[in-house]
Amino acid sequence: MSPVSLSWLMLIVAGLLEIGWAVGLKYTDGLSRPLPTVLTLGAMVASVALLGLAVRQLPIGTAYAVWTGIGAAGTVVVGMLVLGEPATVWRAGCVLLILVGIVGLKLA
Template sequence: MAWVVLVISGLLETVWAIALERSHGFSRLVPSATFVVALVLSMGGLGYALRSIPIGTGYAVWVGIGAVGTALVGMAALGESASVARVGCLLLVVVGVVGLKVFH
């Protein structure tokens, strides 16, 4: 159960990161509110998951999911560069996160 919560919390990290950018410095209400709710849920889920997952593994997986998710949304929906090198680097992050889970 902790791993499921950790993955969901990582996905919520992507939500709050995108909402933060969309809030334009907290000047737009809906993205700002989305940021706050997603941040609280993401951190709460991380805290719950860390009850049974070591901090080094849990935090790295959480950050990895959030970073890769945010970069993919940036590439797919926000016009950021999707070069082969960038996608390759994201794949390396995914391999590292999977490795942390496998060798946990």
């Protein structure tokens, strides 16, 4: 696997961990529940560490936009599917726009 491909893989995992820690915040009850808090903080650290490693090979603007895009879109989807948040056409359309932007940055 080339260094750039590995960096993209690290970036995707970092984005998935961002979803994990964002959703994890819901379960920490204001950081007052020890296990969810430790898991959430661990996911935060791992996510940022992988982002830091990925930007060694990838442009920072692209990597940061993809990282936040994966996190934002994924968190919205998990919120709708798991947490019972509203699944409206507008929300789905906005998630689609985020995904189009991520793909566009990957291809650019």
